[in-house]
Amino acid sequence: MALSDYIVTDDLTIILALAAAGLFVLHNLYKPQSLVHPILLGRQSDVARVRNPGESAVCRNYGTGMLGRFPMRPTKDQQVLLDLVRPDADAPRTLWSTKITNPQLRERAAAFGNGLIEVVGLVPKESNVLLLLNDSIEFIIADLALASNSIPSFTLNSLSLLSPVLDTHPPSAIITHAQFLPFLLELIYDSRESSHHKIIVVGEPDGKDVKDLPLFRFDEIEREGVSIDSDGDPADHVPDPGEVFTVAFSASPSGELQGAELTHENLTAGVAAARALLPLSSAISPLDTIASAFSLSTPYGRAIAYTAIYEGTSFATLDSAKVVVKNGRSATTDLEDLFSMNSLPVPSPTLYFVKPSHLDKLASAVIEEAKKSSSWIMYNLAWRHKFAGLLEGFLTKQSLWDRLVFDAARVKVMGKGAGTVRGIVVSGGNVDAQALTPARIALSVPLVNAYSHPLVAGPVLASHPLDLQTFPLHTQKAGQSAADAFAFTYTSPVGPPSVNIEAKLVGVDDPAVENGADPVGALYVRGPSVGKLLNTQDSPVQEENAEDKGWVNTGDRAKVAPNGTFKVVSVVAKGSST
Numbered sequence: 001m002a003l004s005d006y007i008v009t010d011d012l013t014i015i016l017a018l019a020a021a022g023l024f025v026l027h028n029l030y031k032p033q034s035l036v037h038p039i040l041l042g043r044q045s046d047v048a049r050v051r052n053p054g055e056s057a058v059c060r061n062y063g064t065g066m067l068g069r070f071p072m073r074p075t076k077d078q079q080v081l082l083d084l085v086r087p088d089a090d091a092p093r094t095l096w097s098t099k100i101t102n103p104q105l106r107e108r109a110a111a112f113g114n115g116l117i118e119v120v121g122l123v124p125k126e127s128n129v130l131l132l133l134n135d136s137i138e139f140i141i142a143d144l145a146l147a148s149n150s151i152p153s154f155t156l157n158s159l160s161l162l163s164p165v166l167d168t169h170p171p172s173a174i175i176t177h178a179q180f181l182p183f184l185l186e187l188i189y190d191s192r193e194s195s196h197h198k199i200i201v202v203g204e205p206d207g208k209d210v211k212d213l214p215l216f217r218f219d220e221i222e223r224e225g226v227s228i229d230s231d232g233d234p235a236d237h238v239p240d241p242g243e244v245f246t247v248a249f250s251a252s253p254s255g256e257l258q259g260a261e262l263t264h265e266n267l268t269a270g271v272a273a274a275r276a277l278l279p280l281s282s283a284i285s286p287l288d289t290i291a292s293a294f295s296l297s298t299p300y301g302r303a304i305a306y307t308a309i310y311e312g313t314s315f316a317t318l319d320s321a322k323v324v325v326k327n328g329r330s331a332t333t334d335l336e337d338l339f340s341m342n343s344l345p346v347p348s349p350t351l352y353f354v355k356p357s358h359l360d361k362l363a364s365a366v367i368e369e370a371k372k373s374s375s376w377i378m379y380n381l382a383w384r385h386k387f388a389g390l391l392e393g394f395l396t397k398q399s400l401w402d403r404l405v406f407d408a409a410r411v412k413v414m415g416k417g418a419g420t421v422r423g424i425v426v427s428g429g430n431v432d433a434q435a436l437t438p439a440r441i442a443l444s445v446p447l448v449n450a451y452s453h454p455l456v457a458g459p460v461l462a463s464h465p466l467d468l469q470t471f472p473l474h475t476q477k478a479g480q481s482a483a484d485a486f487a488f489t490y491t492s493p494v495g496p497p498s499v500n501i502e503a504k505l506v507g508v509d510d511p512a513v514e515n516g517a518d519p520v521g522a523l524y525v526r527g528p529s530v531g532k533l534l535n536t537q538d539s540p541v542q543e544e545n546a547e548d549k550g551w552v553n554t555g556d557r558a559k560v561a562p563n564g565t566f567k568v569v570s571v572v573a574k575g576s577s578t
């Protein structure tokens with residue numbers, strides 16, 4: 001072998017060594033930094049030091065602290081519902097398809113409120129009104145008008161509750177869409193109830209439906225309300241923040257009618273909790289557009305809508321959130337539903353409040369598109385780099401790999417929404433433990449996994465948006481049933497309690513907990529955003545025990561980790577709207 005051969009090899013070795021050293025330095029220089037300090041994630045709730053036998057310790061959000069006061073409202077100025085329409089902010093934004101400023105919204109609500117009393121003859125503190133409306137600006141106007149005049153509203157999260165509510169809680173008046181009138185009248189005649197509801201319709205009723213009916217038109221009430229002098233001062237009547245302004249009816253897990261009474265205070269607390277989902281550094285601003293899959297007829301959906309109104313963002317709900325659908329829905333896919341608001345004149349959404357199936361379908365569509373449109377090698381490299389970033393707690397939409405592989409796929413699937421979306425809050429069902437990482441890679445925006453409940457305004461539990469940790473699947477531990485072990489293994493954590501909630505588990509296995517197992521039991525919550533269960537004959541959910549005052553059984557099972565992050569599994573699958 002000639003000498004030169006050795007020399008060539010040596011050169012190559014040196015070059016390779018240099019390259020390797022260079023890569024090592026580069027890797028360390030550009031190693032992604034965790035976006036949130038791990039210590040913060042290690043302690044997400046403040047956990048009480050003692051626990052009652054058979055119960056977990058009580059957990060509160062770390063931001064609230066064990067002795068801290070709950071942030072009951074966004075600021076001290078939001079005492080009642082109308083205060084969430086801040087009089088000092090007057091930039092227009094679009095709600096569904098109406099561009100409107102706060103002063104205009106307040107005027108319309110005031111006029112409609114006058115009309116309800118003077119034209120329709122409703123009586124504050126006596127009348128009550130069923131809001132049988134799809135999510136719309138009319139819903140908000142009516143809601144604000146009723147709440148400001150101390151006339152409680154009823155909402156239904158499903159049309160199947162209409163007959164039971166008319167039977168058990170006949171309202172003084174019903175506000176509904178003109179198109180829905182024939183259906184409603186049929187139902188009222190069928191039920192042969194004696195009470196005569198006043199009916200107010202949005203839109204133009206069909207002549208033949210209204211022949212001899214005392215019908216009121218929404219727009220006429222509003223128009224006449226403008227000219228009525230409500231004794232001059234609209235501040236004449238200011239409702240008490242502790243007053244029940246709405247009863248949100250839903251079907252309990254066992255299918256019975258249940259109602260959540262919410263006070264102004266409960267809802268402002270829900271808005272305060274919803275605002276706290278995003279860290280201060282990326283707080284909601286008037287530049288945002290919020291899209292929600294949760295009906296205004298649910299306390300959670302209502303809290304999201306009023307969060308949007310409080311923050312001055314544009315807002316719309318997805319098609320699937322609409323409740324007043326008489327002949328069943330035309331079948332739409334989750335993706336079509338997600339983009340259903342593209343037909344509205346609202347800007348492209350920046351924040352989505354959606355269900356797990358929406359997230360799932362969106363992420364899979366992006367991943368499929370990315371696989372299809374790039375080579376196998378590029379796709380795999382991109383996936384591995386983004387995954388490595390996640391393991392370091394780092395997430396960006398702007399890496400080389402996004403530009404090379406994922407950006408185009410996102411645009412293909414989401415259109416201009418690909419560029420605008422900056423956060424997604426998922427709730428209303430279990431998020432599969434395996435689903436979060438692909439979703440984070442595909443969408444590369446902060447994801448919050450939240451737990452919501454039909455009795456609570458705003459989120460109950462919610463994960464930190466930048467908590468990217470994933471944990472190996474656990475196996476069954478001592479003291480855990482096989483079913484629990486299975487259910488909790490495949491469920492993503494929903495984080496600590498929101499800022500206005502205390503949570504604990506009841507019926508935990510004491511010996512197992514003493515041996516170091518994580519407590520598992522029935523999830524109980526309380527706090528200012530929790531509504532009160534309306535007293536119906538059989539209300540098994542409310543805890544009557546005096547000692548346990550204020551605690552509400554959610555009806556779901558949960559497990560809490562030592563750092564106060566929860567996993568929840570629904571015992572009975574809930575209806576489509578949470």
Ligand SMILES: *[C@@H]1O[C@H](CO)[C@@H](O)[C@H](O)[C@H]1NC(C)=O
Binds near residue numbers: 471564
């Ligand atoms: C919470 O605690 C669990 C169990 O101790 C641990 O695996 C995990 O690191 C913690 N979770 C977070 C988000 O810090």
Ligand SMILES: *[C@@H]1O[C@H](CO)[C@@H](O)[C@H](O)[C@H]1NC(C)=O
Binds near residue numbers: 322324325326
């Ligand atoms: C409510 O919204 C749904 C979904 O868009 C629609 O199908 C239905 O017709 C609406 N109901 C009324 C009465 O307008």
Ligand SMILES: *[C@@H]1O[C@H](CO)[C@@H](O)[C@H](O)[C@H]1NC(C)=O
Binds near residue numbers: 526528530
């Ligand atoms: C809901 O609001 C009422 C009155 O404002 C308040 O007394 C109650 O404590 C709130 N609910 C809970 C569960 O705290």
